Amino acid sequence: MIAIFKDIFEYQFLMNAVIAAFLVSIVAGIIGTYITSRRLVFLSGGITHASFGGIGIAYFLGFNPVIGAIIFSILSAFGIEALSHRKSMREDSAIGILWAFGMAIGIIFIFLTPGYAPNLLSFLFGSILTVTNADLLSLLALNLSVILFFVLFYRPILYIAFDQEFARTQKIPVTILNYVLITFIAIAIVLSIRVVGIILLISLFTIPPATANIFSNHFGKIIFWSILLSFLGCFFGLLISYGINIPSGAAIVVVLVFMFGIIKALHGLYNWLKRRSSMARNK
Amino acid sequence: MSKILDVVNVTAGYGSDVILKDINFEVIDNDFIGVIGPNGGGKTTLLKLLLGEINPFQGHVNFYPSSKDETLFGYLPQVSTIDREFPIKVIDIVLSGLMHRNGLFGGNKNINRKKALEILSTAGVEHLWNYSVGELSGGQLQRVFLCRALISQPRLLILDEPNTYVDNKFEKELYELLRELNKRMAIIMVSHDVGTITSYVKTIACVNRHLHYHRSNKITPEQLAAYECPIQIISHGKIPHTVLLDHRKEAKV
Numbered sequence: 001m002i003a004i005f006k007d008i009f010e011y012q013f014l015m016n017a018v019i020a021a022f023l024v025s026i027v028a029g030i031i032g033t034y035i036t037s038r039r040l041v042f043l044s045g046g047i048t049h050a051s052f053g054g055i056g057i058a059y060f061l062g063f064n065p066v067i068g069a070i071i072f073s074i075l076s077a078f079g080i081e082a083l084s085h086r087k088s089m090r091e092d093s094a095i096g097i098l099w100a101f102g103m104a105i106g107i108i109f110i111f112l113t114p115g116y117a118p119n120l121l122s123f124l125f126g127s128i129l130t131v132t133n134a135d136l137l138s139l140l141a142l143n144l145s146v147i148l149f150f151v152l153f154y155r156p157i158l159y160i161a162f163d164q165e166f167a168r169t170q171k172i173p174v175t176i177l178n179y180v181l182i183t184f185i186a187i188a189i190v191l192s193i194r195v196v197g198i199i200l201l202i203s204l205f206t207i208p209p210a211t212a213n214i215f216s217n218h219f220g221k222i223i224f225w226s227i228l229l230s231f232l233g234c235f236f237g238l239l240i241s242y243g244i245n246i247p248s249g250a251a252i253v254v255v256l257v258f259m260f261g262i263i264k265a266l267h268g269l270y271n272w273l274k275r276r277s278s279m280a281r282n283k
Numbered sequence: 284m285s286k287i288l289d290v291v292n293v294t295a296g297y298g299s300d301v302i303l304k305d306i307n308f309e310v311i312d313n314d315f316i317g318v319i320g321p322n323g324g325g326k327t328t329l330l331k332l333l334l335g336e337i338n339p340f341q342g343h344v345n346f347y348p349s350s351k352d353e354t355l356f357g358y359l360p361q362v363s364t365i366d367r368e369f370p371i372k373v374i375d376i377v378l379s380g381l382m383h384r385n386g387l388f389g390g391n392k393n394i395n396r397k398k399a400l401e402i403l404s405t406a407g408v409e410h411l412w413n414y415s416v417g418e419l420s421g422g423q424l425q426r427v428f429l430c431r432a433l434i435s436q437p438r439l440l441i442l443d444e445p446n447t448y449v450d451n452k453f454e455k456e457l458y459e460l461l462r463e464l465n466k467r468m469a470i471i472m473v474s475h476d477v478g479t480i481t482s483y484v485k486t487i488a489c490v491n492r493h494l495h496y497h498r499s500n501k502i503t504p505e506q507l508a509a510y511e512c513p514i515q516i517i518s519h520g521k522i523p524h525t526v527l528l529d530h531r532k533e534a535k536v
């Protein structure tokens with residue numbers, strides 16, 4: 001164990017992985033709390049998988065797959081947001097269609113691309129150990145803009161998420177803020193693909209807020225605890241994957257779920273003890 | 284007493300569905316209007332029209348603010364539209380009622396908090412300020428929502444079925460409170476429960492595709508038949524009583 005800690009400071013790629021885990025935890029903690037509070041988990045899953053279509057086309061045309069993924073995820077996010085206001089289309093069906101269509105486009109174009117598609121598996125399963133300095137810079141830029149946006153507009157974001165109809169009567173620019181938020185969700189999703197990959201990505205945006213929600217009902221505090229839990233999960237998942245040589249994304253998810261289970265159990269135990277002592281007092 | 288808003292020859296609805304046809308309506312200071320009508324008749328559409336959530340297909344909705352920074356509306360939506368598991372505290376819900384005054388950045392925190400706690404204590408739920416939505420009963424949630432609607436001291440309070448999910452005791456308290464508030468502001472209340480509201484409201488508007496509104500608190504059987512509105516006949520006298528009349532169309536079934 002100690003040897004691994006020493007390695008982190010010795011090897012640049014490990015240090016980069018830890019920094020990436022930290023940066024992704026911040027953005028996933030903030031965006032994830034918003035997603036889970038508004039019950040947008042399925043929507044985010046749809047955006048994530050739809051982005052694979054952009055990756056496929058980018059490979060085929062020979063430009064940066066991350067750019068392709070961002071374009072696809074933003075477009076699909078806007079599409080879902082716009083569709084959801086029409087009564088003619090059920091939102092979850094629309095998400096399901098985009099989810100499958102994005103993956104299908106991705107597979108077709110990667111299949112059509114001559115030769116070997118490098119890093120394809122890293123997009124599906126994540127590759128936190130190959131994070132470059134450029135990746136870190138883009139994550140840092142995203143972090144700063146998300147933090148700035150949430151600090152400046154914390155209250156309107158919270159009010160819109162809670163009760164959109166009422167927010168509209170308060171003359172809050174609900175539609176604009178919703179589009180900005182969905183753009184952030186789309187970009188955050190794509191830049192986090194590096195860490196756990198498309199298949200496991202939704203874990204970072206849902207498990208930490210769900211865990212924090214066990215013991216807190218305060219939007220701001222859930223954000224704080226999600227960031228912390230997410231980083232702990234990423235860090236220890238990384239150590240385990242490095243130590244016993246298993247895929248890092250899967251190791252991170254297992255650690256996150258493990259923490260969820262422990263906290264859920266502890267919370268249940270705490271409530272049970274509280275009930276028992278109050279019952280004893282009433283006797 | 285001056286006019287707050289009027290609705291002139293408005294036709295409105297969603298997409299290609301016309302829900303309200305050619306309606307005229309006005310609200311004057313200190314009005315207390317009960318809006319009744321069958322389900323699907325357009326009660327909620329009327330509210331959305333007044334709140335500016337939808338625009339009319341035809342006609343105009345005009346507002347007459349008396350000063351630039353007055354709050355025109357306080358709005359209490361149906362509780363059923365709310366996600367009861369959302370992680371938000373009571374105090375923050377109440378503070379959201381000040382949003383349009385403070386702009387996007389929030390305004391003075393301490394003054395706002397003090398205001399919110401004050402209004403919670405007038406509604407008798409000050410002790411709940413740190414609770415989250417999920418921990419509240421239906422009646423408590425209605426009180427909190429009423430606080431949210433009132434904190435900006437609106438000129439017109441709009442309530443959408445405030446008597447759902449609450450017990451009789453709370454309902455009575457609510458109506459007494461509204462009667463008190465009516466001295467300071469106009470009130471529009473949508474309700475499915477015609478029997479109870481009629482003893483509190485001053486006038487009744489019936490919405491059933493068309494809108495039937497007279498500045499009177501009495502409805503005659505003749506009017507009723509013309510309105511095709513399944514409501515009670517209200518008469519005001521020394522002995523409290525209500526006379527029920529079957530809705531003609533429904534009676535045929």
